[in-house]
Amino acid sequence: MEPLDGETPLQAIARQAAAGQQSFPESSMTSLERFPYYTAFPFAWYPIVPGDRLGRGEVRPVRLLARDLVLWRDDDGDAHVMDAYCPHLGANLGIGGRVENGNLVCPYHWWEWAADGTNARIPYSERTNRKAQLRTYPTIERNGLVMFWFHPDPDQAPLWEIPELDEYLTDEWAPLEPAEWTVRCPWQELAENGPDYVHLRTVHGAASVPELESLDFDGYFNHMRSTVDFATPRGPTRGRIDTDGYGPGFSVARFSGIVDTVFFNVTVPIDWETTWSMKLYRVRGPASVGEALVRDLKKQMAEDNVVFDNKIHVPSPALADADGPILPFRRWAAQFYVDGDPVAAGRTQG
Numbered sequence: 232m233e234p235l236d237g238e239t240p241l242q243a244i245a246r247q248a249a250a251g252q253q254s255f256p257e258s259s260m261t262s263l264e265r266f267p268y269y270t271a272f273p274f275a276w277y278p279i280v281p282g283d284r285l286g287r288g289e290v291r292p293v294r295l296l297a298r299d300l301v302l303w304r305d306d307d308g309d310a311h312v313m314d315a316y317c318p319h320l321g322a323n324l325g326i327g328g329r330v331e332n333g334n335l336v337c338p339y340h341w342w343e344w345a346a347d348g349t350n351a352r353i354p355y356s357e358r359t360n361r362k363a364q365l366r367t368y369p370t371i372e373r374n375g376l377v378m379f380w381f382h383p384d385p386d387q388a389p390l391w392e393i394p395e396l397d398e399y400l401t402d403e404w405a406p407l408e409p410a411e412w413t414v415r416c417p418w419q420e421l422a423e424n425g426p427d428y429v430h431l432r433t434v435h436g437a438a439s440v441p442e443l444e445s446l447d448f449d450g451y452f453n454h455m456r457s458t459v460d461f462a463t464p465r466g467p468t469r470g471r472i473d474t475d476g477y478g479p480g481f482s483v484a485r486f487s488g489i490v491d492t493v494f495f496n497v498t499v500p501i502d503w504e505t506t507w508s509m510k511l512y513r514v515r516g517p518a519s520v521g522e523a524l525v526r527d528l529k530k531q532m533a534e535d536n537v538v539f540d541n542k543i544h545v546p547s548p549a550l551a552d553a554d555g556p557i558l559p560f561r562r563w564a565a566q567f568y569v570d571g572d573p574v575a576a577g578r579t580q581g
C-alpha cells in the first residue's frame with residue numbers, strides 16, 4: 232500500500248478543525264443507536280484526577296458515569312469519591328462543601344459525612360441520623376492518579392488491583408503536559424483503535440505499521456507486544472510499542488527505540504454520549520526527541536477523534552485477513568458490561 236503524498240484525508244480534516252476552519256454536522260443518531268452494546272457503564276477502576284491537582288481539604292463536583300459525584304481530599308491526605316447529593320435535603324456536596332474533622336460538611340445545613348458515607352454529625356442535633364448513607368466508591372491513589380472503583384453493584388468489591396508502575400515515577404522520567412479530550416463515543420471505540428494497526432497508515436500516514444509479537448487477553452487485563460520501525464531523519468530505526476490494559480479505565484503504552492516514552496491512558500464515561508480521554512506522558516532521554524514524539528501522538532489523537540466523534544459500531548464487521556485482532560478484543564471488552572446500574576435502567580426502553 233503506497234503512502235499518500237502529503238497528509239491523509241483525516242489529517243486534513245483534523246488540521247482544519249484545529250484551525251477553526253471547518254466543522255461537521257453532528258450525527259443525529261443517539262449513542263444507543265450508534266453503539267447498541269453500550270447499555271451499561273463498564274465496571275472498572277477509573278482515574279478521576281491527577282493526584283497533584285487535588286489539594287488537602289479540597290472539595291469539588293465531578294460529573295462522570297452520568298452521575299454527579301463529589302471528590303474531596305481529607306486533612307490526612309486521603310482522597311474520597313462519593314455520590315454528590317446530601318441524603319438530608321439534597322444539596323450538592325461538591326458545591327460549597329468543606330472538609331472538617333476528616334468529614335465532608337454539607338454547605339446547606341452543615342451535616343457532616345464521614346469517609347464511609349455515614350452521617351458523623353448534625354450540628355443542631357444531639358443525635359446523628361443512623362439510617363442515612365451516601366454511596367461511596369473505593370478510592371486509591373496510584374501512579375500519580377486518584378482512581379475510584381465503579382461497579383453497578385455497590386457491594387461488589389474491586390475485582391482487580393491496579394499495579395504500581397513506580398519505574399516510571401522516578402526523576403529520570405520527565406512528565407510532559409497531559410492532553411485531554413471529550414470524545415463522542417464509548418471507551419471501547421478508543422480502545423479498539425489499539426489493535427487496529429492498518430489505520431496507522433491510512434489515518435496517521437505512518438510509513439510502516441507495528442508487527443505484533445503477542446497479544447494476551449488475560450482476564451481483566453490485556454497485553455500487547457510489538458516491534459516497529461520508527462521513521463527518523465537518519466532512516467527507519469527499530470523500536471518497540473508495548474501496551475498493557477488494566478480494565479476499561481486505565482492502560483499504559485511504552486515506546487522504546489528512538490526515545491523512551493510512556494503514557495498513561497485514561498478513559499472514563501462522562502455520560503452515555505461522551506467519554507473523557509486523558510493521556511499523561513513521560514519521557515526519558517533527550518527532551519526534544521520525546522517532545523516531538525508526544526506532539527505527534529497528540530496530533531494522532533486529534534485525527535482519530537474525527538472518526539470517534541462520528542462513527543458507529545458495526546456488530547459484524549467486514550474484515551480482511553490483515554486486519555488486527557478486532558474480534559478477540561471485542562470478546563474481551565464484553566465482559567465489563569453487567570446489568571443492575573439504576574442509572575442505566577430505562578436507557579434501553581427509551
Ligand code: FES
Pocket residue numbers: 317318319320321322337338339340341342
Ligand atoms: S441538605 Fe445537606 S445538610 Fe441539609
Ligand SMILES: [Fe+2]
Pocket residue numbers: 424430431434435531532535
Ligand atoms: Fe490512532
